[in-house]
Amino acid sequence: MDGGQPVSFVTAENIFQSYGARPILERVNVTVDEGEFISIVGASGCGKSTFLRLLLAQERPTRGEIRIAGAPPAVEPGLDRGVVFQKYSVFPHMTVRENIVAGESFRTTWGVFSGAHKKAARDRADDTLARIGLDHVADQYPATLSGGMQQRLAIGQALAAKPRILLLDEPFGALDPGTRLSMHDFLTELRAETRMTVFMVTHDLEEGFKLGDRVLVFDKPRWDPTDPNAYGATITYDFDARDGGIPFQRIEEDTHVLRPA
């Protein structure tokens, strides 16, 4: 990116993952700078979601290691990784506001704030809710919200914990096309504010290119027709997706020449 430090923020080094004898991923190498938005696309069963689970540290790779900001490889999900799944990403027994507060309070010994902390956290949660446009439903339970609102809440909750990277696993997969478009705008705005490093798995190529700075394509480089599961997938393409996929060209150059009205 324009002049930023070339120090890579997330590195995945020679990642192999197999379930039993069945290889899922092989030889995955990728480095990501801080603040980049990485879209991950690929056919079903090509290890996109497995790679995301590895980034999340929900699973550990059979070989290789993933480091965030140079820290040793994580053994379980933690505060440095935020996540939003397609479903079940908010807590149904908490109100919308409580869900946001949980983003800060769950790290405490008993998982709740008391006294002055509680008041301050509630105020911060209200600010967050106003920013993500959910302040009018603060006291409702998530089940009463639409799918798009639930996902906005899930993203807001994940960001309330201030993670180093945000992982999105087909976050808009269950939404209707209109809601999906408004969620794209929402995510773009939020990202402009926070400059968060984001990994997003998606089925939708257009979405991947629209939102991502880079698009990683997962596919199987080798294919045994008699045994489709013999080889795992890896990153086969790494597109630069800035400016609609043509990052170093502008349709119109900015020439500072006066133009006729």
Add this chain to the structure above:
Amino acid sequence: MRLINRQPGVALKAALMALPFVLTFVAYWIGSEIRLAENPSDKLLPAPSTIAATAERLFTEPDRRSDRILLWHDTAASLMRLFLGVGISALLATILGVLIGLLPHVRATLAGFVAVVSMIPPLAILPILFIVFGLGELSKVVLIIVGILPFLIRDQSQRVLDIPREMIVKAETLGASSLVIALRVVLPQLLPRLIQSVRLSLGPAWLFLIAAEAIASEVGLGYRIFLVRRFLAMDVILTYVLWITLLAFLMDLALRTLSRKAFPWTEASL
């Protein structure tokens, strides 16, 4: 229109609901009339009016020998045993269910054991309970616990396992420890399901209570029924049966209401 799409109206629905009750009552009444017409001193099917008179006597008049209203004493004793048995079971089942459902080590240790223990017919070990815990209150409470606890533990631990993994992982990424996940994520979602399971286990709990009381007791609803059986006092037995049914129904209703009031978020998802 298909039968599956035909809905009864409000009035018809109420009438249909009352129908089986009315039919049962009428069938009993006719049977009673026929037997009493043949033999006025028949004791097997007392007339509804006789049962009503007996019920009034049982609920209001004290026993001549002990000068106490026995029915209320029986009720108090039985309910105490039932509440203790069900309450202790629910508490233990919640704790063990969360531990088994959340912690792989506890699950590996206990899941198989609980599954095997739940196959033991509780009534078959009732003699052992009487020998070990004596004939007092303890053995009756323990029988209820032995009877319903394994079912409740299996049910609760399965409910914990049913909580989507995504939700647990989400809590982990918010920095929650195992304790916070258990207290703030799992337990609140488990409680409404606990109430459902307790409602289902009330039937077996009554069964074990009455069985224990019938065999060795000095007071209690089950004890009284099996006591007056010797005198063929059907009017007393039927009054007690109806009373127990009413109590069980009210408990079920109370639990259902509690579940709705205490956990508004489960309603919201309907």
